Amino acid sequence: MPRPNFTVVAEFTFEGFSIFGWQHRLTFFVVFLVLYLLTLASNAIILTVIRLNHQLHTPTYFFLSMLSISETCYTVAIIPRMLSSLLRPQQANSVPDCATQRFFYLTFGVNNCFLLTAVGYDHYMAICNPLWYAVIMGKKTCIQLASGSWSTDPSTAIIQMSSVFSLPFCDPQIISHFFCDIRPLMTLACTNTAVKEFITLLISLCVLVLPMVLIFISYVLIVTTILKMASAEGxxxxxxxxxxxxxVVIVHYGCTSFIYLKPKSQNSLQDRLTSVTYAVITPLLNPVVYSLRNKEVKDALLRALGRKPLS
Incomplete structure (x- = not known):
């Protein structure tokens, strides 16, 4: 049965972190702002170093640069609005604004999943088929993998958005989150959402479980190959x-799977704090853990600064 107080909703209000006092919100604002600026700066550095250093024009760094671009766009869709809500809680946002944020968040989030899968495939080819690596992982293959990822993601976002935003919503229009996420949004619907939830689950399975399975298979083969190597150094x-x-894969898929594949939870605060991990912290892992700790990238960065590379 439809819930009472049905109305044509013109805007939503994000509850965000309004349950915390001003001092706590200010602390969150400073911490998240610093992490956001570090993410933007480190991704910009990685993109610049890869672009300027021809030694890094390889499939691995091509996918890393694509991942840096995707994660930068991903954070732009989420973090600025979240920072604003920390200073001004309970801000109202129009339905088109909410839908737009959801579209870009989902598009780049799904793209990250497929790009991480592409990186896993690249590692598999480099370790398990080194003699064929240069032939198979040519420029054409890399562009096809990246293009396939970028072209699939908007379609996934449109399917989910058309499913959810066609629902009638009820008063009050307060979303128990700091951005326009699906589960908190569907709790405001004035009708049964079982079919919509099933569609959302199918999408989540496709964009989370399928890449995870492919990465798992690639690493089973990688580990098997590594254990057969005669050289300890190799x-x-x-x-x-x-x-x-x-x-990066464990943190990314661990957090997103916890949110989108687990049963419904009444603990919205726990969901928000988990969302902070993959919205704020995970995008910083790519340039810091995945690139800046890499000797080739550090040497290229030192050369760009006019310093001697590491021995």
């Missing part, structure tokens, strides 16, 4: 190559 180098990628 094994160490191969494991080091994969460690950073696995760190």
């Amino acid at each position: 094994r160490k180098k191969a494991f080091a190559t994969c460690a950073s990628h696995l760190t």
Whole structure:
């Protein structure tokens, strides 16, 4: 049965972190702003170094640069509005604004999943098929993988948005989150959302579970190949190559799976805090963990600064 107080909703209000006092919100604002600026700066540095250094014009760094672009756009869709809500809680946002934020958030979020899968495939080819790596992972293949990722994501976002934003919503229009996320949004619907929730679950399975399975299979093959290597130095180098990628994958998929694949929860605060991890912290992991700790990138950065590369 439809819920009472049905109305044509013109705007939503994000509850955000308004349950916290002003001092706590100010602390959050400073911390999140610093992390956001670090994310923008580090991604800009990585993109510049990869662009200027021809030694880094390889498939691995091509996908890393695509991931940096995607994650920068991803944070732009979420963090500025979140920072604003920390200073001015309970801000009203129009339905088109909410839908636009959701579209870009989902588009770049899904793109990150597919790009991480592409990086996993690149590692698989480099370690398990080194003789064929240069042939298979040519420029054409890299562009096709990246293009496929970028072209699929908007379609996924449009399907989910058309499903959710066609719902009638009820008063009050307060979303228990700091951005326009699906589950908090559907709790405001004035009708049964079982079909819409099933569609959302299917989308989540496609963009989360399928890439996770492909990455898992690639690493089973990678680990099997590494263990067969006769050289201890070769094994160490191969494991080091994969460690950073696995760190980013575990954090990224761990947080998003916790939010979108778990049963419904009444603990909206816990969901918001988990969302902070993949909205603020995870985008910083790519340039810091995955690139800046890489010797080739650090040497290229030192050369750009006119300093001697590391020995």
